[in-house]
Amino acid sequence: ATAEQQATFERGQQMAVRRFSPEQGLGPLVNVSFCAACHEKPTTGGSSPRYRDFFLTGTELGDGSFIPGGHGGVLTSYGFAGAPTRPGLDEGINVIAHRNAIxxxxxxxxxxxxxxxxxxNADEDDADGDGISGRPNWDRGFVGRFGRKAQTVSIEGFIRGPLNNHLGITSNPLSEAQKAALPVPSASPGAQGRDFGSPSSPGAVDFRQAAAPEEPLTDADDVPxxxxxSEDLxxxxxxxxxxxxxxxxxLSNNELGLRGRDVFSEVGCDDCHTPTLEGPxxxxxxxxxxLLHDMGEALADGMQQGVAMGSEFRTQPLWGIIAVAPYLHDGRATTLDEAIRMHGGEGQGSADAYxxxxxxxxxxxxxxxxxLGGRGQITAGLLPSGAPVPEAGEPGSPEPEILADPNLLAKWQAGRTLFDDDALLSQGLGPLFNGDSCRACHFDPVIGGSxxxxxxVMRHGTVDMMGDFTAPAYGTILHKxxxxxxxRRExxxxxxxxxxxxxxxxxxxxRIDG
Structure with missing residues (x-):
């Protein structure tokens, strides 16, 4: 990367972790307050644990046509600036789809x-008779490539949409001069890119959940x-x-991995997970x-985006896959073994062979x-392997007597790891929840914080005309x-x-408890 790109990358990285407040435009309808909230695993720009999952909504009419729910089809959990404190479902919603961030x-x-x-690689009518019929999705006449259903072609749109639908942060499209100055032209799919640097390690036309339209976005709060x-965007x-x-x-010295590469092909994984595509x-x-593939009714979510129907999903790229669990569009698979076995539809043959x-x-x-990358960044939570112990006096540090005793320090580190670890479905997470770990609600500015x-947490109930409060039978917490x-409970x-x-x-x- 050039020095200019490195500086831009670092500024963008800071934008990704910037917490927005209502005074800065957060809201009025909100799921998260910063970009990295949904893209933090194993590092900024990645996927997310289950506590950052979200829902899409829509209405399927009797004739099979589909209307996305309000707010770009995104179901939000919080309201500011006069919006309902807990936004609910729009009237007539009959499709609710679960999403884990990519x-x-x-x-x-x-x-x-x-x-x-x-x-x-498209074969929409399965002309070769192999049972695989991948087809492209389209965005404004271009081949889509981003999103669970390949519903958008533009990275700019893929960022502006969620900024608006999840944070309530409005933006204008980048100018033509800014688009031309991007590392890869945002508006010209297939165009030759410029220098592609790697300074760090690792909506379709009619449904704009993930792709903002090429026009200014506005909202109903008091922030202009x-x-x-445009510079921050x-x-x-x-x-x-x-x-x-x-x-x-x-893999030259990894016999097991080499055999696995052959098995990958033998069971037909590469029919959809094409090893390489030719770029500039x-x-x-x-x-x-x-491409889009029909993954069967068990995985179908009912969402229609562009030409993608309810059971169709884009083939997920596999580079770095080991470090971004959970898997599948809704995070239902905790392990790669589970994800493979859950393939249906066009993937059923490979699942059976596996x-x-x-x-x-x-x-x-x-x-x-x-x-395929990322093995060194696997973690059971968000705490990197070998994370240092904060020094005495720093936020998140253990008490001085713990720092001075190796045995106590080892116990403290083990406890911090447990505090950070994500609870799995197999360990009893859910069915309703707000966080999937202790750290999920205690990480700001460090693990153990706020x-x-x-x-x-949303508390709720009913106050009658006499002022008496009645809690719901299931308790006052309204899980998101x-x-x-x-x-989700409404x-x-x-x-x-x-x-x-x-x-x-x-x-x-x-110290307080003592």
Whole structure:
């Protein structure tokens, strides 16, 4: 990367972790308060644990046509500036889809791909009779490539949309001069990109959940629009474009991984997870055809985006896959083994072939997937492996007597790890929840701290005309999340009191308790 790109990348990285406040334009309808809230695993720009999941909504009419729900089809959890404290479902909603965020690693390389490289693998009518019928999605006449359903072509749109739908932050499109200055032209899919740097490691036309329209966005709060400057948007888009693709490992001394690469092909994984696509810099090893495939009714979510129907999803790139669990569009799979077994529709044959393998062959395939980058960044939570202990006096540090005793310090570190670890579905997470770990609500500014406003707990109930309060039978907490396959709990019409509670910091709690 050039020195100028490096500086832009660093500014964009800071924008990704910037917490917005209502005074800066956050809201009026909100899920999160900063970009990295949904893109933090294993590092900024990645995917997210389940506590950052969200929901899309829409209405399927009797004739099969589909209307996205309000606010770009995104169901929000908080309201500011006169909006309902807990926004509810729009009337008539009959489709609710669960989403786990996807990583941005390597999107600049994907943006550079010529349309012909994607269309070369399309076989919409299954002319070759292999049971695989990938087809492209389209965005404003261009081949889509980003999003769970390949519903957008523009990284700029893929950023502006969620900024508006999840944060309530408005923006104007980048100027033509700014688009031309981006590391990869944002408005010209298939165009030759400029220098692609990697300074760090690793809506379709009619449904704009993930792609903002090419027009200024506005909202109903009192902060003047646009709430994000064009300079900040430029830095944020550039940061995404410059995020490095995970680097695959050299398998020359990994016999298990080499065997797994063969098994990957033998069971038909590469029918959709195409190992490479031809870009302007050569072959790009993303392990995806970026096309839509019917994944069967068990995985179908009912959402229609562009030409994508409810059971169709874009083939997810596999580079760095080992470090971005959970898997599938709604995070229902905790492990790669589970994700493979859950493939249906066009992927059913490969899933069946995988299940029929001997255990050693399945192990080899998983080893191969793990070799596609990111193995060194695997973590059970968000705390990096080998994270240092804060020095005495720094936020999040243990008491001095603990620092002085190796045995106590080892116990403290083990406790910090448990505090950070994500709870899994197999460990009893859900069915309704707000956080999936202790750290989920206690990480600001360090593990053990408080949390931003987008993790406030919602308390609710009913106050009658006499002023008496009645709590719901299930308790006063109105959870904002549910595990895959379970609908989020919505308030009933008679509930008229909604209050948010910020989680308190527990730093120094031992001294207070003592």
């Amino acid at each position: 990583p941005f690693f390597g999107v600049g390389l994907i943006a550079e791909l010529p349309e012909a490289s994607i269309l070369a 629009d646009p709430e994000l400057t 430029f830095d944020l888009v550039s940061f995404a474009m410059l995020l490095a693709a995970p680097e695959p490992e050299d 810099r050569g072959l790009i090893p993303l392990y995806s055809d970026l 299940e029929a393998l001997e255990a050693g062959e399945r192990e080899a395939l998983i080893e191969f997937l793990a070799s 949390s931003p406003v987008d993790l406030n 999340l549910a595990i895959p396959g379970v609908e 308030a009933s019409p008679d509930q008229n009191v909604f209050e948010t509670r910020q989680t308190p910091s527990i730093l120094g709690l031992g």
